[in-house]
Amino acid sequence: MDSNQTKTSEKTDAFIELYEQYFPIVAGYIRKNGGSLEDAKDVFQDALILFYEQKLIDPSVRNGYLFGTCRNLWSKKLRGEARIIAELDRDLPDPKEDAIISVETISNFMENAGKRCKDLLVSFYYEKVSLEKIASRFGFNGIRSATVQKFKCIEKLRSLAKEKQLEYADFTE
Amino acid sequence: MRTSLNEIKEIEDFLLHKKDHSGLETKMLLDNTLYEKMEIQKYLYSVIRQQGRHAVVENIKKAEQVFFKAPRYQPVIRSIYQLFSKKS
Numbered sequence: 001m002d003s004n005q006t007k008t009s010e011k012t013d014a015f016i017e018l019y020e021q022y023f024p025i026v027a028g029y030i031r032k033n034g035g036s037l038e039d040a041k042d043v044f045q046d047a048l049i050l051f052y053e054q055k056l057i058d059p060s061v062r063n064g065y066l067f068g069t070c071r072n073l074w075s076k077k078l079r080g081e082a083r084i085i086a087e088l089d090r091d092l093p094d095p096k097e098d099a100i101i102s103v104e105t106i107s108n109f110m111e112n113a114g115k116r117c118k119d120l121l122v123s124f125y126y127e128k129v130s131l132e133k134i135a136s137r138f139g140f141n142g143i144r145s146a147t148v149q150k151f152k153c154i155e156k157l158r159s160l161a162k163e164k165q166l167e168y169a170d171f172t173e
Numbered sequence: 174m175r176t177s178l179n180e181i182k183e184i185e186d187f188l189l190h191k192k193d194h195s196g197l198e199t200k201m202l203l204d205n206t207l208y209e210k211m212e213i214q215k216y217l218y219s220v221i222r223q224q225g226r227h228a229v230v231e232n233i234k235k236a237e238q239v240f241f242k243a244p245r246y247q248p249v250i251r252s253i254y255q256l257f258s259k260k261s
Contacts, residue, residue, distance in 0.1 A: 011229070015236030020246065027253050037257045041237065048233050049226065110224050118224065125218060126225025151178040151185075154217065158181070161213045 015048060018066065026070045033074060043073045046084040056128045109160050117153035124150055184211050188218065 023044055030040040047069040054061050077083075110118045120138060123129040129137070135146040174182070186192040188211070201207045240246050
């Protein structure tokens with residue numbers, strides 16, 4: 001098992017623990033406020049995403065944040081606001097052409113850039129892993145080498161995006 | 174670092190770290206492809222973040238499945254189902 005798979009399973013285990021500790025409380029709250037079990041599941045999933053991302057920015061954030069987030073999300077749901085996961089599946093507009101780039105194309109971009117590039121970029125820009133840790137995790141000589149590799153990956157993705165734009169321009173002309 | 178990578182760094186400093194961008198603005202006046210490069214780079218950062226989130230969502234869904242199906246959690250799952258089967 002590679003280190004990324006191990007990390008994934010560690011993450012899943014941590015989420016299971018949060019389900020065990022907090023889902024019954026959240027379910028009770030949602031039930032009391034007129035929601036269904038599906039509502040409770042939806043709210044909890046969304047709250048876990050926000051909780052996870054908050055922890056990336058501030059590791060000292062406490063688990064109580066999770067219940068507070070669930071309460072806020074339930075109020076938003078009652079006001080008819082969209083789910084976080086639904087936002088995720090919405091396609092991103094191409095900034096240049098106002099074309100819609102599908103989630104599938106986005107995934108292809110990342111896959112074409114290579115798994116190593118994808119993992120490196122997600123680690124740095126989403127997971128907020130330090131360059132020092134990235135260098136050791138990916139086997140680079142040091143921070144400088146990790147930085148150069150990161151920018152090379154961006155360069156690769158940028159040229160893939162540019163090609164996609166040119167294809168779109170050819171198609172619409 | 175080679176020039177093209179330095180350019181990526183300069184754009185990143187502007188987009189993510191909000192560093193002084195007067196130099197970049199001047200370059201944009203002289204090189205009209207630079208603005209386009211910046212827009213693409215900005216877009217890529219949102220793509221990367223979205224990919225990161227997708228991976229987290231997959232983990233959360235897996236965790237939910239385990240919690241609702243694994244035998245060790247069944248006593249608590251039964252009480253949750255009972256809670257929702259009661260009429261209010």
